[in-house]
Amino acid sequence: MSDLFVFVNHDLVPASEASLLVSDLAIQRGYGIFDFLKTIDHTPIFPDEHLERFLHSARQLRLDAGRTKEELLGCIRLLMEKNKLPHSGIKLTLTGGYSPDGYALIKPNFVITQSPLQFPLTGLFEKGLRLVSYPHQRQMPDTKTIDYLMAIWLQPYIRERNADDVLYHQGGLISECPRSNFFIVTNEDEVVTPFEGILKGVIRGKVLKVAGRQFKTAERPVTLEEAWNAKEAFITSTTKHVVPVLGLDGRIIGDGAPGKVTRWISEGLGNLVKGLVQRPYV
């Protein structure tokens, strides 16, 4: 990692020197936003959607990004040319800046990191995920803030229950996983995902479109009980695209194997992404 470069404000610097002063409001007050996109074969995937959401998150937190979408993409390209990583995750972060009193917002700091990312994640689709539910509602859910306090804190809770990730709910109403959106497939093959209290993932949006070509789709409240009894369930994320959820709270979902609808949607999304990449990524 240490030979990779990081974009900090206006400069490309080696990761081992990419730092922020401790007066930054991210360190002082956990105040910042970010977005995360993927490159496959040197091609940024859905950059428009990610950069628009980045700018939306910045506005929501009253942080001046100081760059247009096109200028942000220019910064990303500079970093990509320097690092020469074909398959990668690119994270853009905007923080509250070096606040003199540790409280008032000031000129933000802007950071872009790039890290190697394998895709597709070999075997993950067939293996699927086991989730465990937990009562929590993220603050400012429609803004991609750096607040992952609960997500990091819950790691041992997840491991102790032999689960791969946590699924947040509030009073039995499901919202999302910390880094992915959640879908169920009903017995009538309707593809359903929560609408409120969530971050609207880029892949979530693409999946709703892809699924809509073949299946009825709905954005509406989903209860834990519905999820436990769903025919299929899956999560969507930029890193993982579509992964079947085969267990929830120790219960097997459907027949415990990746379902037909999930597989159809995963392939449809895969074809959509393939079409964006200059060379097929297999």
Add this chain to the structure above:
Amino acid sequence: MSDLFVFVNHDLVPASEASLLVSDLAIQRGYGIFDFLKTIDHTPIFPDEHLERFLHSARQLRLDAGRTKEELLGCIRLLMEKNKLPHSGIKLTLTGGYSPDGYALIKPNFVITQSPLQFPLTGLFEKGLRLVSYPHQRQMPDTKTIDYLMAIWLQPYIRERNADDVLYHQGGLISECPRSNFFIVTNEDEVVTPFEGILKGVIRGKVLKVAGRQFKTAERPVTLEEAWNAKEAFITSTTKHVVPVLGLDGRIIGDGAPGKVTRWISEGLGNLVKGLVQRPYV
């Protein structure tokens, strides 16, 4: 500020060089804890209580502080000797560390900053504070995390309502201000403060003891309605000690001037603190 020194892990470095790599989980995921204490005339005020709470917060977030209370105090003294600031605020921060995957906890980073702090804050007691209520419950309220996302975000909301700070409530039940605890004095001169969903402030604890010498005290739920109609109200904090709350949500509390009970408690606390300082601080 730039000539002041900062303690970072094991070293004293100038503030202009006191930095953390961007891979730190405070920047990546808002994951960290802190505590804040005051020095008056080169004397740390209530260091035991603050350092015990710092270690408690660290344990709650599964961060290994790597130092005993006595060793932490040793680090503070090193910094104090270097900076030679008699009256100051000292902030200790422990972050999630340089996580290779930006998610898993790792060896924490430890930072101590010192900044000049005037005390007492001239005229603040007589001027008092105006608060505006807002529905919010901090996550992990009994842990002093760096999560001040809502507090920073609400600054314009507070200013637009001509208030000095926000008072969090949930369904009309008051918890706390972002950086202070909240008390009311009832018509029967009972001194009451919320007990649940709050950070138990060091000064809050001292005030309950001081007030108990003269008045009935209670830690119990307090509604907004009670606060609007209270005889007196005040906040407590390490920086401000005791400050009358003279308005809440645009309503005048009591007769709109600092009340007798608040003044008695403020003086009692002042005497307690004076007793800790080698030379009287006036």
